[in-house]
Amino acid sequence: MGQDATLPIHGEMTMLYRTLYSRNVFAELDRLARDMQQALDLTPAIRGRGPGAFPALNVGTTPRSVEVYGFAPGIDPATLDVQIEKGVLTVAGERRAEAPPSDGKATTHARERFDGRFRRVVNLPDDINPEAVQARYRDGLLHISVPRREPAKPHRVTIQ
Amino acid sequence: MTDTQTPAREPQAGHAEPALTPPVDVIEDAGGITLRADLPGVPRDRLCLEVEGDTLTIEGEIAIEPPEGMDPTHVEVDRARFHRAFSLSKELDTAQVKAELVHGVLTLRIPKAAHAQPRRVAVRVD
Structure with a gap:
């Protein structure tokens, strides 16, 4: 990215910022998904969807x-x-x-619901x-x- | 238990269209694994559970009969089928799987085989 001289400077700064400060890869992916959704859907309803x-x-x-x-x-x-x-x-x-079993020995492998x-x-x-x-x-x-x-x-x- | 991205076998004829991936909760305790999957709109007779080898497959079809001539104006669920497969580890007893479908939530209980259940080992101090 840094080699591309035509890239606007603020774009480069954003990349730098994200690379340096993104600690959580999942939050980053989530943000990317939202960015893409906004890019594709230009007029989202005000109540969200x-x-x-x-x-x-x-x-x-x-x-x-x-x-x-x-x-x-x-x-x-x-x-x-x-x-x-x-x-x-x-x-x-x-x-x-649903509450997990109370013995405290249960392991949650997935919680998507x-x-x-x-x-x-x-x-x-x-x-x-x-x-x-x-x-x-x-x-x-x-x-x-x-x-x-x-x-x-x-x-x-x-x-x- | 891990998600398998590649289907265990070729999709059946007529089932080639893309499917929805149902969200799941997977909780393991000493006796086995409990899996809950959201399958809204899937009646009992349109649910298909299969264990083949070490692959567990969940398939379900949404049964909606919209009134004739309905014009869809807003669509968030754009497929009529759920599909998800998991690979099971050896210690799970696939012959003893119990399944229950209530209000569109599938609950599967897969117990661990008797030999795989944890046993407390007594430590002797001589």
Whole structure:
């Protein structure tokens, strides 16, 4: 890198800074992943999104409804909090990690699964009917179906 | 138990598309290993667990039946299949694996073979 004379000086400084002061290779990789994500996704939503968010969400629309799928395994459905307020759907709750055996002799080899509190937010279109929302939880998949007030059918305008 | 990057065998026909890697917790105690994997949307009949040689393979398919004509507007889960393989070490008793799938979380208990369980060695002082 230092041999490239056309490299802007601040770029070189950044490289130097990172080489000298990055103690934690994992934090560095994490930052690299975020940098790349920002470089690829120029207009991220203000509430954030992307890999790592829990639960992962898929949203689809039909003329009659908005379908939200939340991939939220291992949660007691009674503790899931699903709300619609001012056209914003919120899914919130908590997933607790199972306590390791108490004898203190257990070794954790991998801990990749999410634990803690979560909250995810979806903006809904204007024509939804929040009174008739249905939510189901099966096999760790939360399916929320929000009906729309009337099918957005195109209607022909007669010219007089 | 280590993650195997290369599949133990060729993917089956129709299963060639890329798969999601489920996040796991792996905890070892004196009696064996407990593995938990997140497989949201995978019903029991779409889960396939296999031990072949020293490779444990977890495969699952997400069962979603979206309404007809649904237009996906925001997609974070873009594949319908989970796949992950682990190589098991010799002292694990693969014949005694217990599996449980609750709310999309798979819990596997792989005990250590009886001869591999820790034994306290009495130290004699003469």
